[in-house]
Amino acid sequence: MDVPSGYRACVVGLGSMGMGAALSCVKAGIPTCGIDLSEARRAEFLAAGAEAVAASAAEFEGAFDAMIVLVVTAAQARAVLLGGNGAAARIKTGGAVMVSCTQSAGDARALAADLEAMGVTMLDAPVSGGAAKAAAGEMTVMASGSDAAFAALRPVLEAVASKVYNIGPEIGQGATVKVIHQLLAGVHIAAGAEAMALAARAGIPLDKMYDVVTNAAGNSWMFENRMKHVVDGDYTPTSAVDIFVKDLGLVTETGRSLKFPLPLASTAFAMFQEASNMGHGGEDDSAVIKTFSGIELPARKEG
Amino acid sequence: MDVPSGYRACVVGLGSMGMGAALSCVKAGIPTCGIDLSEARRAEFLAAGAEAVAASAAEFEGAFDAMIVLVVTAAQARAVLLGGNGAAARIKTGGAVMVSCTQSAGDARALAADLEAMGVTMLDAPVSGGAAKAAAGEMTVMASGSDAAFAALRPVLEAVASKVYNIGPEIGQGATVKVIHQLLAGVHIAAGAEAMALAARAGIPLDKMYDVVTNAAGNSWMFENRMKHVVDGDYTPTSAVDIFVKDLGLVTETGRSLKFPLPLASTAFAMFQEASNMGHGGEDDSAVIKTFSGIELPARKEG
Numbered sequence: 001m002d003v004p005s006g007y008r009a010c011v012v013g014l015g016s017m018g019m020g021a022a023l024s025c026v027k028a029g030i031p032t033c034g035i036d037l038s039e040a041r042r043a044e045f046l047a048a049g050a051e052a053v054a055a056s057a058a059e060f061e062g063a064f065d066a067m068i069v070l071v072v073t074a075a076q077a078r079a080v081l082l083g084g085n086g087a088a089a090r091i092k093t094g095g096a097v098m099v100s101c102t103q104s105a106g107d108a109r110a111l112a113a114d115l116e117a118m119g120v121t122m123l124d125a126p127v128s129g130g131a132a133k134a135a136a137g138e139m140t141v142m143a144s145g146s147d148a149a150f151a152a153l154r155p156v157l158e159a160v161a162s163k164v165y166n167i168g169p170e171i172g173q174g175a176t177v178k179v180i181h182q183l184l185a186g187v188h189i190a191a192g193a194e195a196m197a198l199a200a201r202a203g204i205p206l207d208k209m210y211d212v213v214t215n216a217a218g219n220s221w222m223f224e225n226r227m228k229h230v231v232d233g234d235y236t237p238t239s240a241v242d243i244f245v246k247d248l249g250l251v252t253e254t255g256r257s258l259k260f261p262l263p264l265a266s267t268a269f270a271m272f273q274e275a276s277n278m279g280h281g282g283e284d285d286s287a288v289i290k291t292f293s294g295i296e297l298p299a300r301k302e303g
Numbered sequence: 304m305d306v307p308s309g310y311r312a313c314v315v316g317l318g319s320m321g322m323g324a325a326l327s328c329v330k331a332g333i334p335t336c337g338i339d340l341s342e343a344r345r346a347e348f349l350a351a352g353a354e355a356v357a358a359s360a361a362e363f364e365g366a367f368d369a370m371i372v373l374v375v376t377a378a379q380a381r382a383v384l385l386g387g388n389g390a391a392a393r394i395k396t397g398g399a400v401m402v403s404c405t406q407s408a409g410d411a412r413a414l415a416a417d418l419e420a421m422g423v424t425m426l427d428a429p430v431s432g433g434a435a436k437a438a439a440g441e442m443t444v445m446a447s448g449s450d451a452a453f454a455a456l457r458p459v460l461e462a463v464a465s466k467v468y469n470i471g472p473e474i475g476q477g478a479t480v481k482v483i484h485q486l487l488a489g490v491h492i493a494a495g496a497e498a499m500a501l502a503a504r505a506g507i508p509l510d511k512m513y514d515v516v517t518n519a520a521g522n523s524w525m526f527e528n529r530m531k532h533v534v535d536g537d538y539t540p541t542s543a544v545d546i547f548v549k550d551l552g553l554v555t556e557t558g559r560s561l562k563f564p565l566p567l568a569s570t571a572f573a574m575f576q577e578a579s580n581m582g583h584g585g586e587d588d589s590a591v592i593k594t595f596s597g598i599e600l601p602a603r604k605e606g
Contacts, residue, residue: 105505128519128520128521129519129520130520140515140518140519142515163518165511165514165515167507167508167511167515168507168508168511173505173506173507176502176505176507177502177507177511177512177515180498180501180502180505180507180512180516181498181515181516181519181520181521182521183494183497183498183501183521184494184495184498184516184521184522184523184526185520185521187490187494187497187567188491188494188521188523190567191486191487191490191491191494191567191568192487194486194490194565194566194567194568195483195484195486195487197563198483198486198557198558198561198563198565199479199480199483201561201563202408202476202479202483202557202561203476204470204471204476204479204480204483205470205471208468208470208471208480209480209483211468212443212445212468212470212480212484213483213484213487215443215466216431216432216443216484216524217431217432217433217484217488217524217525217528218431218484218485218486218487218488218491218524218525219487219523219524220487220491220522220523220524220525220526221519221520221521221522221523222520222521222523223487223523225520254501254505255501258501258504258505259597260500260501260504260595260597261595262497262501263497263570263573263574264490264493264494264497264567264570264571264574265494265497267566267567267570268567270566271566271567292563292564294562294563
């Protein structure tokens with residue numbers, strides 16, 4: 001790993017993905033600061049080797065070559081970068097910020113334009129892979145932006161990702177690829193739920209149904225990962241129903257902005273919204289199966 | 304492989320799956336006859352070691368311990384077994400027939416009842432795996448029926464399948480599991496098409512979109528297999544659009560018979576019907592993407 005002398009990074013948002021990215025930067029020998037509203041998370045990162053931690057960028061000395069924003073929504077990214085004590089002001093001339101929330105192409109473009117007006121270069125860089133991959137420095141990054149943005153962020157991209165896709169030069173392309181990926185992820189979870197619900201209705205043992213599908217051409221990454229939770233009757237969230245209410249909302253917003261019909265994604269969106277309105281928003285996203293009535297689902301096995 | 308002395312098998316339907324099954328029986332040392340309406344297919348199987356081949360079971364001497372029916376529809380299975388010169392009459396007392404078309408549980412039950420009245424035991428045994436797996440004797444069989452049916456067919460099951468799921472004792476359970484599997488397969492192809500169509504609309508290079516998805520949690524077996532055809536612009540059928548018009552028809556029929564809503568499968572069914580009505584019924588099932596207007600899809604590369 002070739003880290004330029006004096007190179008400093010700052011990770012904004014120390015959730016499961018952000019903490020993994022921050023620790024990967026430290027492991028790669030990059031002096032890294034961390035920003036989070038949670039004192040516990042700040043303490044955790046400080047103990048793990050942070051240069052400094054704070055609730056806002058205003059508390060840090062100096063400026064950063066690279067900033068990674070790993071918050072949940074576009075509004076949070078905008079607030080933390082451009083709001084009061086905006087972190088964007090702490091990015092060095094020639095430095096760049098990697099914005100990794102799942103957001104619409106329009107939000108990505110608007111944020112990039114406002115950052116550009118401050119002289120800050122943005123990489124539109126959503127990520128995937130989950131907490132375990134993030135902790136291992138093996139996130140997947142689907143990024144778009146200028147060559148200068150990729151170059152400025154190269155040390156942190158190498159530290160946090162095993163795979164960096166360069167989708168193209170235009171801000172918004174990275175965001176769009178992530179949104180389309182989430183279309184598939186969301187529809188696959190909802191389809192898995194629909195299939196398992198039908199199996200329950202037909203009196204097919206769900207563990208056998210799961211076994212057949214995961215060994216055949218009907219399988220998907222999401223079916224294999226999430227329908228196991230249904231078989232086990234365990235809806236402890238890996239990722240919650242409300243995340244897909246948000247993400248499939250972005251998918252349908254993307255379809256609308258391009259005047260493009262999305263029959264399956266719109267249907268899956270309705271299913272996740274219904275699950276949330278039924279009170280399952282904070283449960284694992286596989287709880288979308290609870291939108292089907294007239295079936296008995298496996299109960300959680302006693303530990 | 305332990306094949307009882309004098310054990311004889313007959314495979315009905317020498318299409319890509321049936322031919323594979325028939326050759327696997329021969330390879331396992333089971334004297335095997337083959338029935339098909341195509342003279343070319345009969346000649347192919349005869350040259351590969353068939354005991355005999357014919358267009359109808361009436362032309363064979365003696366009777367069979369095991370029969371495997373690998374035709375496409377429930378109506379074909381019924382006609383070949385119970386129609387004029389019905390093949391079911393050539394099954395030995397104590398023998399059994401493995402019926403492997405994709406059909407509704409109701410059709411499977413009706414056929415089993417009529418066979419039972421003739422003293423013939425049926426295994427409700429749909430298969431999956433595709434032509435290559437069939438040729439290698441590695442089909443997946445999702446079967447339901449009596450212990451006697453499984454026992455009578457054991458030598459041929461061992462010859463043709465790498466995995467035999469015993470779903471339960473009731474005829475119709477095997478058919479239902481296959482139908483639910485096809486729900487997932489069909490929705491995943493349609494979802495893949497919807498995602499790739501949206502990518503095309505948004506100006507994302509489809510080869511990059513494919514690369515991202517197949518390395519991330521949005522992947523499915525069908526996305527990886529079928530959307531490659533879209534990237535290559537090659538709609539030479541592996542499995543045709545009209546197969547999913549049939550199979551998703553069975554899915555929605557299953558939902559209706561159980562009074563169970565299937566929002567995603569119903570939507571995917573509409574997409575495949577539209578593709579067929581547009582004239583793409585004989586093309587690869589990935590041609591369901593052609594139901595989306597206002598996009599430019601990759602053209603086939605010149606060989």
